Amino acid sequence: MTEENIADISVKTKKEEKREADRAKAQKRMIKQAILWGITVLIIIGAAAGVVWAVKNGGTASVTTGSIPEVTASDWVRGNENSTVVIVEYSDFQCPACAAYYEVVKKLMDEDFGDKVKFVYRHFPLIETHLTATLAVSASEAAGSQGKFWQMHDKLFENQTTWANNPKAREIFIDYAKELGLNIEEFTKNLDSKEGKEKAINAYKASIKMGLNSTPSFFINGKKIQNPQSYEDFRNIINQSITDNS
Amino acid sequence: MKIFETSSTNQSQIIPNIFLLGITLIGFTGFLDSVYLTAKRFVGGPIPCFVFTGCDTVAQSPYALLFGVPLSVIGIFYYLSVILLVVFYFETKQQIAMKMFSLLSVVGFLASIYFIYLQAFVIKAFCFYCILSAVTSTTLFILGATIWFQCLQNKEAE
Numbered sequence: 001m002t003e004e005n006i007a008d009i010s011v012k013t014k015k016e017e018k019r020e021a022d023r024a025k026a027q028k029r030m031i032k033q034a035i036l037w038g039i040t041v042l043i044i045i046g047a048a049a050g051v052v053w054a055v056k057n058g059g060t061a062s063v064t065t066g067s068i069p070e071v072t073a074s075d076w077v078r079g080n081e082n083s084t085v086v087i088v089e090y091s092d093f094q095c096p097a098c099a100a101y102y103e104v105v106k107k108l109m110d111e112d113f114g115d116k117v118k119f120v121y122r123h124f125p126l127i128e129t130h131l132t133a134t135l136a137v138s139a140s141e142a143a144g145s146q147g148k149f150w151q152m153h154d155k156l157f158e159n160q161t162t163w164a165n166n167p168k169a170r171e172i173f174i175d176y177a178k179e180l181g182l183n184i185e186e187f188t189k190n191l192d193s194k195e196g197k198e199k200a201i202n203a204y205k206a207s208i209k210m211g212l213n214s215t216p217s218f219f220i221n222g223k224k225i226q227n228p229q230s231y232e233d234f235r236n237i238i239n240q241s242i243t244d245n246s
Numbered sequence: 247m248k249i250f251e252t253s254s255t256n257q258s259q260i261i262p263n264i265f266l267l268g269i270t271l272i273g274f275t276g277f278l279d280s281v282y283l284t285a286k287r288f289v290g291g292p293i294p295c296f297v298f299t300g301c302d303t304v305a306q307s308p309y310a311l312l313f314g315v316p317l318s319v320i321g322i323f324y325y326l327s328v329i330l331l332v333v334f335y336f337e338t339k340q341q342i343a344m345k346m347f348s349l350l351s352v353v354g355f356l357a358s359i360y361f362i363y364l365q366a367f368v369i370k371a372f373c374f375y376c377i378l379s380a381v382t383s384t385t386l387f388i389l390g391a392t393i394w395f396q397c398l399q400n401k402e403a404e
Contacts, residue, residue: 032375033337040333047274096301100292113318126295195400214294229291 056229068210068219076121076149079109083118084104084245085238088219090124090207093136093156094164095215097227102157104231113238121153123203126217132169137203138171138196141179142187221245249337257277261344261393266336269389273328276331276382280321283375287316305373309364317361321379328386351390354383 048058068088089105109119123140125133136156142177143152155176156163162167177187188203190196207217218225220241228234283305286293295301310317328347335343358380365372 015294036333036337038360043274044277044329047278051278051281052285052289055282056289092295095295097292097294126297128297129295129301208297214296216294227291227294233291 011133013056037227042073043195068222069206071118071120076144076153077118078121078150079113079117081118082116083116084221085116085241086118086120087238088120088122088222090122090215090217090219092123092125092130092133092215093140093153094130094133094160095126096160098216099157099160101216102154104228104234106154107231108234108238113242117238117240122207123200124207124212124217125200125204126215127201128222131165132163134197134200135169135173135191136163137200138191138193139176141196141199142190143177143182145190146182146186148180148182152176155180260339261335261396263336264271265389266317266332269332269386270329272382272385272389273325273332276379276386277322277325277329279375279378279382280318280325283318283379284316284322287318307374309337309369324350326381328354348390351383351387355387358383 071086071088089101091101105119109117113119123137125137127134140149140152140156145148159172159176163172166172173191174184174188177184177191216227218227220237225237227239286305287310293301293305312320327350331343331350334340335347338399361376362380365376
């Protein structure tokens with residue numbers, strides 16, 4: 001082997017070494033890149049999943065508040081009056097969430113628990129923000145005095161967007177009374193009476209005193225529950241109460 | 247006075263990492279906020295009404311939709327794009343990414359002004375998580391504008 005050849009080889013190896021070093025560098029860079037993007041994607045997906053999970057499961061823990069007043073003859077009751085499972089709802093005819101839960105409760109009581117559970121509706125009109133809620137309480141009570149509380153209750157929730165904050169709410173309620181076949185003279189007298197208004201304000205005060213701050217609020221056998229996130233959730237909670245009480 | 251240091255080799259300005267981290271964190275806050283609003287809309291039950299603060303009329307209003315798509319979903323994509331652009335820039339140092347971010351932040355800012363207008367004058371109610379999104383997108387806009395003018399200054403210097 002001549003000296004020239006040796007020099008040639010050493011140049012070649014140097015070139016190769018450089019190429020290899022470059023390759024290693026590129027590889028390192030790629031790994032770094034992959035780690036950076038991997039971490040970014042993981043954090044984003046993880047955080048998003050965490051938020052969705054928290055929203056979905058945020059409503060399962062039960063909350064304990066002070067005891068609620070016993071159910072009396074003056075309460076509006078549907079379902080099985082003798083049941084040991086008693087659901088009490090504090091609700092506001094003008095609250096959109098209450099209208100959404102109205103659908104859920106109606107389905108539960110019509111299809112699942114009509115003969116198994118006692119359901120009580122109590123007023124909690126949020127008079128600070130809902131300007132026609134007081135009159136709606138009067139309308140339901142006026143219909144109730146003619147034996148049609150629940151029919152008016154249904155009508156009020158089903159048509160909430162029509163009468164809420166409508167300056168003609170009073171006339172609309174009288175139309176509902178006509179549709180329900182009520183004695184209009186008596187209904188109008190009760191609708192305009194001081195008692196209806198006072199009932200609403202007293203119900204509001206009583207609910208605040210109990211520590212309630214939102215509608216709808218549900219109690220099962222005197223214990224406040226977090227609002228179920230779906231019809232199925234609500235059905236499961238009631239079924240659990242039935243099992244616990246039998 | 248220039249905020250960013252000019253690297254000696256190619257005159258291109260390197261945006262400091264602390265700046266990039268700031269944008270990422272703000273973008274991430276906006277992202278989580280949008281995910282929360284979207285999740286509330288799709289998996290959460292009805293939002294209750296509160297005694298003094300009222301109901302979440304904003305998130306339930308028809309204005310919460312654009313061409314039938316919830317604004318919160320658009321928000322998710324907006325903030326996600328911001329995060330990905332910044333990470334891309336951090337990795338490659340390609341200025342186009344930050345220019346795209348700057349332009350995107352203008353769109354986000356204008357959208358926020360419109361949403362605040364809707365809340366104040368049309369719906370006449372505010373929603374905390376919508377305000378939070380307006381704050382994050384405004385901050386991103388300020389950062390985006392700063393970067394944009396830094397990039398332009400750099401071009402003139404070349």
